[in-house]
Amino acid sequence: MAEKPIRFGIIGCAEIARKLSRAITLAPNAELSAVASRSLDKASAFAKANNFPPSAKIYGSYEELLDDPEIDAVYVPLPTSLHVKWACFIAQKKKHILLEKPVALKVAEFDKIVEACEANGVQIMDGTMWIHNPRTHKMKEFLNDKERFGELKNMHSCFTFAGDEDFLKNDIRVKSDLDAHGALGDAGWYGIRSILWAVDYELPKTVTALPGAVLNEAGVILSCGASLQWEDGKVATFHCSFLAHLTMDITAIGTAGTLHLNDFIIPYGEKESSFTTVSKSGFNDLVTGWAAVPSQHTVMTDLPQEACMVTEFARLVGNIKANGAKPDPKWPRISRKTQLILDAVTTSIAQGSKPVEL
Amino acid sequence: MAEKPIRFGIIGCAEIARKLSRAITLAPNAELSAVASRSLDKASAFAKANNFPPSAKIYGSYEELLDDPEIDAVYVPLPTSLHVKWACFIAQKKKHILLEKPVALKVAEFDKIVEACEANGVQIMDGTMWIHNPRTHKMKEFLNDKERFGELKNMHSCFTFAGDEDFLKNDIRVKSDLDAHGALGDAGWYGIRSILWAVDYELPKTVTALPGAVLNEAGVILSCGASLQWEDGKVATFHCSFLAHLTMDITAIGTAGTLHLNDFIIPYGEKESSFTTVSKSGFNDLVTGWAAVPSQHTVMTDLPQEACMVTEFARLVGNIKANGAKPDPKWPRISRKTQLILDAVTTSIAQGSKPVEL
Numbered sequence: 001m002a003e004k005p006i007r008f009g010i011i012g013c014a015e016i017a018r019k020l021s022r023a024i025t026l027a028p029n030a031e032l033s034a035v036a037s038r039s040l041d042k043a044s045a046f047a048k049a050n051n052f053p054p055s056a057k058i059y060g061s062y063e064e065l066l067d068d069p070e071i072d073a074v075y076v077p078l079p080t081s082l083h084v085k086w087a088c089f090i091a092q093k094k095k096h097i098l099l100e101k102p103v104a105l106k107v108a109e110f111d112k113i114v115e116a117c118e119a120n121g122v123q124i125m126d127g128t129m130w131i132h133n134p135r136t137h138k139m140k141e142f143l144n145d146k147e148r149f150g151e152l153k154n155m156h157s158c159f160t161f162a163g164d165e166d167f168l169k170n171d172i173r174v175k176s177d178l179d180a181h182g183a184l185g186d187a188g189w190y191g192i193r194s195i196l197w198a199v200d201y202e203l204p205k206t207v208t209a210l211p212g213a214v215l216n217e218a219g220v221i222l223s224c225g226a227s228l229q230w231e232d233g234k235v236a237t238f239h240c241s242f243l244a245h246l247t248m249d250i251t252a253i254g255t256a257g258t259l260h261l262n263d264f265i266i267p268y269g270e271k272e273s274s275f276t277t278v279s280k281s282g283f284n285d286l287v288t289g290w291a292a293v294p295s296q297h298t299v300m301t302d303l304p305q306e307a308c309m310v311t312e313f314a315r316l317v318g319n320i321k322a323n324g325a326k327p328d329p330k331w332p333r334i335s336r337k338t339q340l341i342l343d344a345v346t347t348s349i350a351q352g353s354k355p356v357e358l
Numbered sequence: 359m360a361e362k363p364i365r366f367g368i369i370g371c372a373e374i375a376r377k378l379s380r381a382i383t384l385a386p387n388a389e390l391s392a393v394a395s396r397s398l399d400k401a402s403a404f405a406k407a408n409n410f411p412p413s414a415k416i417y418g419s420y421e422e423l424l425d426d427p428e429i430d431a432v433y434v435p436l437p438t439s440l441h442v443k444w445a446c447f448i449a450q451k452k453k454h455i456l457l458e459k460p461v462a463l464k465v466a467e468f469d470k471i472v473e474a475c476e477a478n479g480v481q482i483m484d485g486t487m488w489i490h491n492p493r494t495h496k497m498k499e500f501l502n503d504k505e506r507f508g509e510l511k512n513m514h515s516c517f518t519f520a521g522d523e524d525f526l527k528n529d530i531r532v533k534s535d536l537d538a539h540g541a542l543g544d545a546g547w548y549g550i551r552s553i554l555w556a557v558d559y560e561l562p563k564t565v566t567a568l569p570g571a572v573l574n575e576a577g578v579i580l581s582c583g584a585s586l587q588w589e590d591g592k593v594a595t596f597h598c599s600f601l602a603h604l605t606m607d608i609t610a611i612g613t614a615g616t617l618h619l620n621d622f623i624i625p626y627g628e629k630e631s632s633f634t635t636v637s638k639s640g641f642n643d644l645v646t647g648w649a650a651v652p653s654q655h656t657v658m659t660d661l662p663q664e665a666c667m668v669t670e671f672a673r674l675v676g677n678i679k680a681n682g683a684k685p686d687p688k689w690p691r692i693s694r695k696t697q698l699i700l701d702a703v704t705t706s707i708a709q710g711s712k713p714v715e716l
Binding site: 015016018019022150153154156158160161162206208210211212214223225227229233234235237239241243244245246247249251253254255256257258260262263266267268269270276278279280281282283286287288289290293294304306353355 | 377511512514519569583585593601605612614616620625626627628634640641644648651711
């Protein structure tokens with residue numbers, strides 16, 4: 001059944017909205033229908049610069065876009081501090097929400113958003129793109145394979161990039177009134193998510209910030225890390241930073257195998273990306289080499305991962321629209337767990353690396 | 359000047375001594391001269407199985423070997439708990455010492471060993487092999503390069519391997535009276551060393567064990583990790599375990615570049631090994647890809663790294679013998695710092711992950 005594409009509106013002209021505009025254009029079941037900014041000129045310039053179709057509507061206020069009955073779903077790239085206000089408002093307008101991460105300042109705020117979505121029967125999903133890459137599904141097959149991977153014992157994830165002077169002074173991600181979680185919200189979000197993904201979203205028992213978090217004068221995190229521990233003995237660490245060179249690693253170690261990749265959030269290649277695995281290795285007789293060495297797996301995707309994300313979100317929205325389906329609770333549940341750990345890291349940092357029980 | 363090769367004796371027929379026997383044979387300035395075991399038969403069988411030259415002497419006690427005036431240097435693969443006794447005794451016999459890691463149960467013990475070495479003018483070096491691989495020197499060039507790497511900000515290292523049932527029950531590395539440091543001493547030693555190596559052996563300000571250490575019934579560590587923090591903001595983590603699949607990673611992140619390798623302790627290949635680096639990367643305009651991707655560097659070595667280690671040790675010993683040089687204090691200094699951090703991790707674990715100041 002060929003359904004009508006889901007019509008997307010974007011509120012706010014953030015940098016990241018450029019990437020999402022392209023993704024919405026590329027997604028086969030989505031349509032770029034409108035953009036709103038607090039300034040009509042800015043919205044108009046954004047639409048022009050980002051190949052919006054001529055039919056797309058340009059609004060000089062978010063409210064106008066949200067009143068447009070021809071918009072099905074709204075992408076929200078606004079600063080984190082504005083999420084609860086706007087997401088609740090969008091839900092009340094019965095529009096589905098693709099919400100940038102981190103989803104909220106605190107999990108209690110996100111609960112309000114989810115409540116509004118549930119009350120209004122709208123789908124919500126956060127903007128974590130890599131989780132939708134077909135490569136991610138292939139990697140999960142490996143992690144789920146008791147023969148090749150066994151049981152997860154340890155995981156390390158990191159995402160760092162070096163913000164320049166301007167970034168560290170002026171970017172919204174270093175401002176306490178905008179994206180108050182700083183590097184933890186912007187980069188650590190991915191590390192937390194990757195760990196949750198690897199453990200089938202089982203929450204850890206305790207979350208402990210690592211010593212040495214760096215905060216700016218406004219108290220915004222520029223660099224930090226945490227250690228996560230589960231009841232059954234699994235442990236994981238992540239590190240995130242605005243102060244170190246671009247790095248995005250996952251090392252997941254099971255009882256029988258190991259997964260590695262170094263570009264998990266933004267793959268080196270859009271259409272082709274890789275990871276390595278090695279299983280049941282050990283040493284040769286003289287302990288001078290490995291019994292088995294890692295092999296590389298390459299996964300192709302027609303659509304860039306952000307377009308995969310939009311496609312999946314639009315599919316769920318389409319299912320609600322066309323078939324009266326219920327919103328899928330899987331995605332907000334995952335967002336909430338990610339936020340819960342993010343909150344725990346913040347609390348642990350504030351308490352001098354005291355373990356926080358979840 | 360063609361000097362006579364340094365004549366090595368080995369006391370104890372541990373598994374690892376097989377690898378070292380080969381290394382001594384391969385090193386151009388070393389000679390396999392004797393092996394001692396508490397049983398003459400065992401020593402004899404070991405010599406036969408490990409291609410000792412016909413001239414090599416076989417002893418039924420360590421003391422006899424140490425009394426042999428034709429032995430210059432002794433390789434000590436004995437359990438850690440025996441190091442202080444035998445290393446001090448060897449030093450008194452004026453023989454140079456190549457000592458397996460961990461060098462001692464506590465740094466105070468190692469200090470006794472170093473004191474004995476200094477008093478007797480003998481060289482001591484620990485058996486950490488990878489540090490002598492030419493690849494390691496090439497990697498250090500990258501880390502020292504302010505343009506390509508900048509200043510180190512974060513490092514993660516891990517070494518895990520899955521001990522089988524027999525190992526976890528019977529290996530000397532899980533026995534509190536033999537190698538009491540368990541996975542920390544056997545595997546964590548390398549993680550600690552790799553971090554020290556990367557920071558030019560500058561000691562951290564604090565060492566904090568990560569929550570979730572696993573100990574066996576005898577209190578020997580089977581799995582643990584730690585977080586290290588320096589005054590200037592650098593942070594590092596390592597993880598070590600006998601309970602997870604073979605993995606040996608280094609990720610070192612500087613302000614301008616990143617180093618990766620996944621076989622740092624035992625390279626996949628003996629004669630050819632690799633690492634990857636990437637410098638001054640960032641995202642492309644739409645944040646859909648990397649501005650620069652990692653490149654692989656391959657380093658050749660004629661000698662396996664353990665033979666490079668023996669060669670370096672024999673070179674120092676030769677210099678003392680032939681030229682009356684002083685023992686090089688660099689190596690025991692590095693061993694001591696590694697042991698100091700190892701001790702701090704043990705203390706922190708015992709204190710429920712309390713930070714230990716160095």
